Amino acid sequence: MKNLTYLNILLFIFSCGSEAQKSVVDYAESITETELKTHLYSYASDEFMGREAGTEGEALAINFLKDYYESTGVSSGSTDGSYFQEMTVTDRSGNSIDSYNVLAYIEGSDKSNEVLVITSHLDHIGVEADGQINNGADDDGSGTVAMMEIAEAFIEAKEDGNGPRRSILFLHVSAEEKGLLGSKYYTDNPIYPLDNTVANLNIDMIGRVDSLHIEQPDYIYLIGSDILSEDLHDVSEKANQDYVGLTIDYRYNDPTTLVYETGRWRENRYYYRSDHYHFIKNNIPAIFYFNGTHKDYHAPTDTVEKINYALLEKRTRLVFHTAWEIVNREERLTLKEDSEIPSDD
Numbered sequence: 001m002k003n004l005t006y007l008n009i010l011l012f013i014f015s016c017g018s019e020a021q022k023s024v025v026d027y028a029e030s031i032t033e034t035e036l037k038t039h040l041y042s043y044a045s046d047e048f049m050g051r052e053a054g055t056e057g058e059a060l061a062i063n064f065l066k067d068y069y070e071s072t073g074v075s076s077g078s079t080d081g082s083y084f085q086e087m088t089v090t091d092r093s094g095n096s097i098d099s100y101n102v103l104a105y106i107e108g109s110d111k112s113n114e115v116l117v118i119t120s121h122l123d124h125i126g127v128e129a130d131g132q133i134n135n136g137a138d139d140d141g142s143g144t145v146a147m148m149e150i151a152e153a154f155i156e157a158k159e160d161g162n163g164p165r166r167s168i169l170f171l172h173v174s175a176e177e178k179g180l181l182g183s184k185y186y187t188d189n190p191i192y193p194l195d196n197t198v199a200n201l202n203i204d205m206i207g208r209v210d211s212l213h214i215e216q217p218d219y220i221y222l223i224g225s226d227i228l229s230e231d232l233h234d235v236s237e238k239a240n241q242d243y244v245g246l247t248i249d250y251r252y253n254d255p256t257t258l259v260y261e262t263g264r265w266r267e268n269r270y271y272y273r274s275d276h277y278h279f280i281k282n283n284i285p286a287i288f289y290f291n292g293t294h295k296d297y298h299a300p301t302d303t304v305e306k307i308n309y310a311l312l313e314k315r316t317r318l319v320f321h322t323a324w325e326i327v328n329r330e331e332r333l334t335l336k337e338d339s340e341i342p343s344d345d
């Protein structure tokens with residue numbers, strides 16, 4: 001008996017020791033293409049009816065996310081513990097819509113009052129008049145499942161005693177497709193003070209390859225990274241160089257760069273076209289992660305079997321490594337002194 005007890009103690013010490021030695025790479029490796037695929041095959045299935053804000057499809061989507069965070073051990077980020085931020089928003093035709101953002105939260109350790117907000121939009125464009133469902137596997141099922149996996153990696157780290165120093169809000173915004181309404185609502189009614197919000201990483205469409213990169217698909221467009229903070233840009237570049245090695249394409253940092261979309265050439269204006277805009281507008285540095293548009297953009301053919309899951313895994317790990325550095329570094333990201341925030345007016 002004595003020897004056995006001694007062995008148990010040794011095993012206990014050994015297992016504690018090995019946990020403490022786990023590194024950021026180990027947690028990044030918990031983000032896998034298999035799990036991303038499993039989540040997306042549920043989230044972008046016909047059952048969710050295109051996840052249009054204000055419909056039953058949205059109700060299914062928000063409950064799916066809440067159940068996931070509850071079962072993964074990630075806390076609610078809303079004030080009442082429900083994971084939901086209820087809002088009434090007005091769409092482009094002037095209709096009032098009852099809609100919900102979903103918020104999950106991992107509290108930081110010694111710098112917990114500073115918050116990194118990671119966003120993606122949970123909604124999509126619903127069902128066509130002829131009954132075809134817009135599954136939105138890429139837009140933005142890809143960003144949604146990426147956030148689920150990033151949250152899981154951070155909570156695993158926290159359970160091992162390697163939790164983030166700053167807090168992280170996983171903000172799944174709704175009504176993006178109706179005019180970025182969920183992110184506008186959150187930044188107009190923030191649950192965590194915007195003054196203490198250190199950055200926003202916004203993921204909207206990261207599962208596909210556009211026509212410009214068919215030959216070399218290991219790429220991602222980053223938009224906005226150096227507009228308010230050189231620090232943010234440098235952290236992002238280093239995370240990619242040290243851990244991921246994607247080709248980062250910055251061409252759409254200029255909103256006037258032309259893009260061929262829905263049958264014509266137009267200025268891309270991506271800078272204004274997803275949820276990071278409402279953070280940047282509030283002087284919060286942000287990065288928009290994006291694969292560019294494709295022929296299935298906003299069509300019923302944006303489906304799960306067209307997603308490149310190995311690439312989705314790499315891109316998700318890039319966001320994770322960038323987030324890890326932002327929340328664990330000693331200094332808060334510094335803002336440029338003279339940055340001019342581009343206006344959409």
Ligand SMILES: [Zn+2]
Pocket residue numbers: 121139140176204205
């Ligand atoms: Zn989108």
